[in-house]
Amino acid sequence: MxxxxxxxxxxxxxxxxxxxxxxxxxxxxxxxxxxxxxxxxxxxxxxxxxxxxxxxxxxxxxxxxxxxxxxxxxxxxxxxxxxxxxxxxxxxxxxxxxxxxxxxxxxxxxxxxxxxxxxxxxxxxxxxxxxxxxxxxxxxxxxxxxxxxxxxxxxxxxxxxxxxxxxxxxxxxxxxxxTSYHDETLHQGAQIASASAIRKNFADDQQATPAKKELLAPYLPADSLTDLLTERFVSWDDFFPLLRYRLLSSQIPHLHQIYGMTEGIEYRLQEQTQRLPGDLTFEQWVKKVKTKRFTYTHLARLAVAVLLNISGAEVKDYNQAxxxxxxxxxxxxxxxxxxxxxxxxxxxxxxxxxxxxxxxxxxxxxxxxxxxxxxxxxxxxxxxxxxxx
Amino acid sequence: MxxxxxxxxxxxxxxxxxxxxxxxxxxxxxxxxxxxxxxxxxxxxxxxxxxxxxxxxxxxxxxxxxxxxxxxxxxxxxxxxxxxxxxxxxxxxxxxxxxxxxxxxxxxxxxxxxxxxxxxxxxxxxxxxxxxxxxxxxxxxxxxxxxxxxxxxxxxxxxxxxxxxxxxxxxxxxxxxxTSYHDETLHQGAQIASASAIRKNFADDQQATPAKKELLAPYLPADSLTDLLTERFVSWDDFFPLLRYRLLSSQIPHLHQIYGMTEGIEYRLQEQTQRLPGDLTFEQWVKKVKTKRFTYTHLARLAVAVLLNISGAEVKDYNQAxxxxxxxxxxxxxxxxxxxxxxxxxxxxxxxxxxxxxxxxxxxxxxxxxxxxxxxxxxxxxxxxxxxx
CATH class of the missing domain: 3.40.50.620 (HUPs)
Known part of the structure; x- marks a missing residue:
């Protein structure tokens, strides 16, 4: 077989x-x-x-x-x-x-x-x-x-x-x-670039669409390139206002039930969010709230759990079934x-x-x-x- | 005295x-x-x-x-x-x-x-x-x-x-x-108009600012008119995406704790919101979810309670203190x-x-x-x- x-x-x-x-x-x-x-x-x-x-x-x-x-x-x-x-x-x-x-x-x-x-x-x-x-x-x-x-x-x-x-x-x-996962540059003459390099260059508002198309074409199959240019490109910038609203509007005991909310980080997330200037980006927010124990990726995952309102109990349920x-x-x-x-x-x-x-x-x-x-x-x-x- | x-x-x-x-x-x-x-x-x-x-x-x-x-x-x-x-x-x-x-x-x-x-x-x-x-x-x-x-x-x-x-x-x-509370027209020659008529005419995107200024001047003290033209004018249109997000992202037991959430209306609010087309306004949303028992104003108040995540326990606390x-x-x-x-x-x-x-x-x-x-x-x-x- x-x-x-x-x-x-x-x-x-x-x-x-x-x-x-x-x-x-x-x-x-x-x-x-x-x-x-x-x-x-x-x-x-x-x-x-x-x-x-x-x-x-x-x-x-x-x-x-x-x-x-x-x-x-x-x-x-x-x-x-x-x-x-x-x-x-x-x-x-x-x-x-x-x-x-x-x-x-x-x-x-x-x-x-x-x-x-x-x-x-x-x-x-x-x-x-x-x-x-x-x-x-x-x-x-x-x-x-x-x-x-x-x-x-x-x-x-x-x-x-x-x-x-x-x-x-x-x-x-x-x-x-x-190229390496974290490499965000597009290398001339190459046919492969990291997904993050592609996203970063695509999301760059300084570039017009035809220029982006030309820039990214070497690295993507034709249909992927078309999708990128025609479908709604979604990023944390879209969701950040909702995350922010949820952190501001939630009571601490509810935040505490979110999956991955440990060691009282919910207090820090809420406090820091209350203090933020209005024009902060998601990336700036993570950098603001991160600590030695809560790294960038760890916090980004926690942010998704908050955004989607995922509780520890729901993760447990999935693991069992x-x-x-x-x-x-x-x-x-x-x-x-x-x-x-x-x-x-x-x-x-x-x-x-x-x-x-x-x-x-x-x-x-x-x-x-x-x-x-x-x-x-x-x-x-x-x-x-x-x-x- | x-x-x-x-x-x-x-x-x-x-x-x-x-x-x-x-x-x-x-x-x-x-x-x-x-x-x-x-x-x-x-x-x-x-x-x-x-x-x-x-x-x-x-x-x-x-x-x-x-x-x-x-x-x-x-x-x-x-x-x-x-x-x-x-x-x-x-x-x-x-x-x-x-x-x-x-x-x-x-x-x-x-x-x-x-x-x-x-x-x-x-x-x-x-x-x-x-x-x-x-x-x-x-x-x-x-x-x-x-x-x-x-x-x-x-x-x-x-x-x-x-x-x-x-x-x-x-x-x-x-x-x-x-004029009556519900009268939304500005009456020529009058000096008084209802607050809702003023808001409605101000929020009308068809009008340019100078035209609005002239239109509304008879009904407002000078400083109020200036504020209206210079401060951020806030409406349900701003908050509706957040309300919608909260209804979509909340679990039913949490919605149930919101002040005024009675008779299982939380199921209706969530279900209807899941089905809504993307471009609905707050007003259209209310008209979509309202029932004989839950009138427009009743639902609008409930919507504020959801938006601000106000629980019945919090109202009780206030009433006692x-x-x-x-x-x-x-x-x-x-x-x-x-x-x-x-x-x-x-x-x-x-x-x-x-x-x-x-x-x-x-x-x-x-x-x-x-x-x-x-x-x-x-x-x-x-x-x-x-x-x-």
């Missing part, structure tokens, strides 16, 4: 680096089905997706993916290890036999490393710099060298998740060819679905009913409604998975 | 009708101090004030008031009877000996009527049309004729509040000369203050400390911060009462 390749992605937006990854998978594993677990409208690092999940699903399928499922928001806006756990378990549930991921060090044996450090756990609610440091120290001690590049670390998190599940997936790291939400597939993806339908341990949603939106899918629905405030498109009700024949 | 005249007002904005009322009081009671209990930044009928409380306080004092206090938001965004209760008790506490108010029927003996119908109580959480009708039926039965004009009804509410307090105030109705917040005064007002300082049964706040904003003044502070999101001016901290020598 042919294998099934799992990929974890955000596609924010889908660019040439993602395209080449899918092409490489097809060369390595011809004929195998590619299943992508993709973040929905809010992403792992605590930010809204620049384009909605339907647009990004279409981009993924038209560029080579066979089946795209949504990583539910409660599994997605999470520290790396929990994010990896959620994604890997859904991919395994859908019959994936390998997990392909980009890494700074393709030569690492991630699964072997995971077996060595599986007991080194993050205290996720204290995921701060000092935690990152002690985590690194433990890894270095156990493995013999540090694992400190962002994609390597994510790879290790996938491997640990896989270990916990009994290693259903073969791990296949592939060398990252693109995960589910699969179909976003799109082609014929091959549909065959894969038919194959696993009966064995998948989680419910598979292809549509969201009036009942679902009040129950298991309530938080995704809420996130979709809030995203829709700026994007303008209904995200859940009456949407069927995209199908490409 | 000279009397002290109490006035209940919203001044949204301060116009010639208000000016003439103050002038009339000065003619009727020369030398007496005029104390105004004024709504803050959110008003009795469930809407934001078009100009902030500081601007409206300045207008009031420069046009004849001697002392302006804020009717706290928890006492203000209330059905007529509770609003009247809150205002009358604060005025009495500040030493007012008379209450002057406009009425459609100056000849009514409001106090005598109140003695007849003091036992006819509103079930405030069910203040709907059918309640209004049964209230009218009871009044007509007891008094012998209906009392159904808006200012007459408010007068009766003041009289009932006064009755409950042991009638500390002499009630002085004066004939309303201006009212307070006086000073907004401004002249020399005569200051003398009145000095006189009542020791006898006033409620705490008098002239400034809001860091501690006050977390305790007794928390909800006013929250309302101020939310108003500030659009108005841009800090409403509470570091603000001293305005003083006109």
């Amino acid at each position: 042919a294998g099934v390749v799992g990929v974890v992605a955000e596609y924010n937006p889908f660019h040439n680096g993602h395209l080449y990854q899918l092409q490489q998978i097809k060369e390595m594993y011809p004929g195998e089905t590619i299943v992508v677990a993709m973040s929905g409208n809010f992403l792992q690092r605590g930010e809204p997706a620049c384009l909605d999940k339907w647009t990004r699903t279409r981009q993924a399928i038209s560029n080579g993916a066979d089946l795209v499922i949504e990583l539910p928001v409660l599994a997605c806006v999470q520290p790396a290890e929990r994010f990896a756990d959620g994604a890997v378990s859904l991919l395994a549930a859908l019959g994936a036999t390998r997990l392909v991921f980009g890494a700074e060090h393709q030569e690492y044996d991630f699964q072997a490393m995971a077996r060595q450090v599986h007991h080194v756990h993050g205290q996720f609610h204290k995921y701060d710099e000092s935690y990152a440091r002690s985590f690194q120290a433990a890894i270095t001690r156990e493995i013999g060298h540090p694992v400190d590049q962002p994609n390597d670390l994510l790879g290790l998190a996938y491997a640990k998740a896989n270990y916990r599940l009994g290693e259903p997936l073969e791990l296949v790291p592939i060398q990252r060819v693109e 995960p589910y699969v939400r179909l976003l799109g597939f082609d014929r091959q993806g549909r065959e894969q679905l038919a194959m696993v339908k009966k064995t998948c341990p989680f419910p598979i949603y292809s549509r969201v009913s009036q009942d679902d939106k009040k129950k298991q899918l309530a938080v995704d629905y809420r996130a979709g409604k809030i995203y829709q405030l700026f994007n303008g498109s209904e995200q859940d009700l009456k949407r069927a998975p995209l199908y490409f024949n | 000279a009397g002290v005249v109490g006035v209940v007002a919203e001044y949204n904005p301060f116009h010639n009708g208000h000016l003439y009322q103050l002038q009339q009081i000065k003619e009727m009671y020369p030398g007496e101090t005029i104390v105004v209990a004024m709504s803050g930044n959110f008003l009795q009928r469930g809407e934001p004030a078009c100009l902030d409380k500081w601007t409206r306080t300045r207008q009031a004092i420069s046009n004849g008031a001697d002392l302006v206090i804020e009717l706290p938001v928890l006492a203000c965004v209330q059905p007529a009877e509770r609003f009247a209760d809150g205002a009358v008790s604060l005025l009495a506490a500040l030493g007012a000996t008379r209450l002057v108010f406009g009425a459609e029927h100056q000849e009514y003996d409001f106090q005598a009527m109140a003695r007849q119908v003091h036992h006819v109580h509103g079930q405030f959480h069910k203040y709907d049309e059918s309640y209004a009708r049964s209230f009218q039926a009871a009044i007509t039965r007891e008094i012998g004729h209906p009392v159904d004009q808006p200012n007459d009804l408010l007068g009766l509410a003041y009289a009932k509040a006064n009755y409950r307090l042991g009638e500390p105030l002499e009630l002085v109705p004066i004939q309303r000369v201006e 009212p307070y006086v917040r000073l907004l401004g005064f002249d020399r005569q007002g200051r003398e009145q203050l000095a006189m009542v300082k020791k006898t006033c049964p409620f705490p008098i706040y002239s400034r809001v400390s860091q501690d006050d904003k977390k305790k007794q003044l928390a909800v006013d502070y929250r309302a101020g911060k939310i108003y500030q999101l659009f108005n841009g001016s800090e409403q509470d901290l570091k603000r001293a009462p305005l003083y006109f020598n």
Whole structure:
């Protein structure tokens, strides 16, 4: 039986680096089905997706993916290890036999490393710099060298998740060819740029649209470029006034129930927000409220939890009852679905009913409604998975 | 000893009708101090004030008031009877000996009527049309004729509040000369127009500023006209996106705790809001959600409670511990203050400390911060009462 390749992605937006990854998978594993677990409208690092999940699903399928499922928001806006756990378990549930991921060090044996450090756990609610440091120290001690590049670390998190599940997936790291995750410049003559470089250059108000088109064309498949130029580009700048309003209007005991609100940070968030000048941006706000223990990304994730009003209880509910939400597939993806339908341990949603939106899918629905405030498109009700024949 | 005249007002904005009322009081009671209990930044009928409380306080004092206090938001965004209760008790506490108010029927003996119908109580959480009708039926039965004009009804509410307090105030109705409350047209050649006609014409985007200035000049004192043209004009259109966001992002049990959220209306508010097209206005929203039991004004007040996240418990707390917040005064007002300082049964706040904003003044502070999101001016901290020598 042919294998099934799992990929974890955000596609924010889908660019040439993602395209080449899918092409490489097809060369390595011809004929195998590619299943992508993709973040929905809010992403792992605590930010809204620049384009909605339907647009990004279409981009993924038209560029080579066979089946795209949504990583539910409660599994997605999470520290790396929990994010990896959620994604890997859904991919395994859908019959994936390998997990392909980009890494700074393709030569690492991630699964072997995971077996060595599986007991080194993050205290996720204290995921701060000092935690990152002690985590690194433990890894270095156990493995013999540090694992400190962002994609390597994510790879290790996938491997640990896989270990916990009994290693259903073969791990296949592939060398990252693109520029580093944090590199925000577009390199002339290159065909690959980081997603953040693309977003940053696109969001630059100094540039006219034709100039942007020319600037970004080398780095994006044609349909992605068109989407970027025609769909509503969403960012924290849109949501920040709502976050601010919620922080100002909430009572402390309610803020305290928000997922990740620990160590009394709710007092600091509210106090600082009360004092802010009116024209602050989200980025400036985070820099204003961050502390040694609450780093930029940690706070950005907390900000999404506040914005979407996600409680600790809701995260717990998800962890006890995960589910699969179909976003799109082609014929091959549909065959894969038919194959696993009966064995998948989680419910598979292809549509969201009036009942679902009040129950298991309530938080995704809420996130979709809030995203829709700026994007303008209904995200859940009456949407069927995209199908490409 | 000279009397002290109490006035209940919203001044949204301060116009010639208000000016003439103050002038009339000065003619009727020369030398007496005029104390105004004024709504803050959110008003009795469930809407934001078009100009902030500081601007409206300045207008009031420069046009004849001697002392302006804020009717706290928890006492203000209330059905007529509770609003009247809150205002009358604060005025009495500040030493007012008379209450002057406009009425459609100056000849009514409001106090005598109140003695007849003091036992006819509103079930405030069910203040709907059918309640209004049964209230009218009871009044007509007891008094012998209906009392159904808006200012007459408010007068009766003041009289009932006064009755409950042991009638500390002499009630002085004066004939309303201006056009009816609901009249939204500006009448050529007149000097008085309703506040809503002024707001409506000011907010009309079809008109250029110089044309508006000319159009509105006959109806406003010079400083009010200048304020309208130079200060940030705030309306429900500003706050509606926040209200909408809160309804979409809140869980039903939290909405249920909002003051006035009865009979399961929270389900209807959330459901209808989830279905709304993106470009709806506040007015269209209210028309969409209103029912026989939840009328326009009732829903507008509920919308303010949702926007400001006011719980039933917070209203209860206020009712058990009212307070006086000073907004401004002249020399005569200051003398009145000095006189009542020791006898006033409620705490008098002239400034809001860091501690006050977390305790007794928390909800006013929250309302101020939310108003500030659009108005841009800090409403509470570091603000001293305005003083006109």
